[in-house]
Amino acid sequence: MKSIAFFDFDGTVSRSDTFPAYIIFTKGYLSFILASLLFVPRLIYSKIFNSDQGKIKERWLAYHFKGVKKKTLSEWADQFVKHLHESGGFRSDMVKTIKSLQKENIECVIVSASPDLWIASISRSLQMAYICTELEFKEDKFTGKFSKPNCKGPEKKNRIKEKYNLSEYSRIIVYGDSSGDEEMMALATEKHWIK
Numbered sequence: 001m002k003s004i005a006f007f008d009f010d011g012t013v014s015r016s017d018t019f020p021a022y023i024i025f026t027k028g029y030l031s032f033i034l035a036s037l038l039f040v041p042r043l044i045y046s047k048i049f050n051s052d053q054g055k056i057k058e059r060w061l062a063y064h065f066k067g068v069k070k071k072t073l074s075e076w077a078d079q080f081v082k083h084l085h086e087s088g089g090f091r092s093d094m095v096k097t098i099k100s101l102q103k104e105n106i107e108c109v110i111v112s113a114s115p116d117l118w119i120a121s122i123s124r125s126l127q128m129a130y131i132c133t134e135l136e137f138k139e140d141k142f143t144g145k146f147s148k149p150n151c152k153g154p155e156k157k158n159r160i161k162e163k164y165n166l167s168e169y170s171r172i173i174v175y176g177d178s179s180g181d182e183e184m185m186a187l188a189t190e191k192h193w194i195k
Contacts, residue, residue: 001170005101006160006184007128008176009112009119012194013094014084019057022118025083026076027064035063054133054150061115061135062144070140077121085125094175094194098126101173111160111184113152131159157183 010017023032039060065073084090098108110130112119123130136147149155166172166187174181174188177195185191 002168003104003106003171003173004164004166004169005098005106005108005173005175006111006187007094007098007108007174008156008178008181008184008194009110009122009132010114011177012175012181013091013098013110013126014089015091016089018084018089018114018118021084021089022077022080023060023064025080031064035060038063054146054152057113057133057150058144058146061117061142065117065142066144067141070137070142073117073142074121077118080118081121081125084122091194095126097175098128102127106171106173109160111151111156113150113156113180115146131156131163152180154183156181157187160184160187 007013010019020032023035039056101108108126108128110119110123110126110128110132112130112132115133115135116130117135119130119132131151133149133151134147136143136145148159151159160166171190172188173190173192174185175192175194176182176185177193185193
């Protein structure tokens with residue numbers, strides 16, 4: 001029987017949330033602050049009333065990147081990931097854990113609510129598979145929409161089960177740091193909450 005390890009990314013493998021970090025890196029502080037004035041009140045409301053935060057994230061990304069070509073977004077993502085590595089944006093203990101598991105031939109998978117905008121590049125740099133929020137492109141440009149639901153909470157569990165037949169694995173290791181990882185944790189034979 002095989003083993004597999006699923007890792008939340010933001011706050012688990014990375015030191016902090018990469019969503020604002022990516023926007024600031026690509027668009028600057030002023031653009032991020034102006035967008036925050038629009039979207040932070042809606043985000044607070046959604047958290048209080050437990051409504052869909054994915055729609056707010058979708059609109060936030062559309063505000064900054066709608067109509068941008070996929071190639072441009074990919075180039076920005078590669079630059080951002082290089083910046084994360086150089087600035088200590090990854091938790092060194094978690095990177096060591098990933099490398100150690102990979103040496104044991106355990107497949108390591110990032111499962112993130114962050115979009116493939118930068119998670120794809122991060123996964124390549126860490127030699128991992130990934131499951132994440134996916135952006136919609138038409139004519140090679142970002143439409144401002146997600147192609148699948150926001151990959152958080154129950155959606156993480158759904159997407160893992162969609163991609164992997166977990167009955168084939170005797171050891172399912174899960175690393176997470178927040179309530180958005182609880183459903184994914186329920187799949188684990190071995191749980192690791194990161195603080």
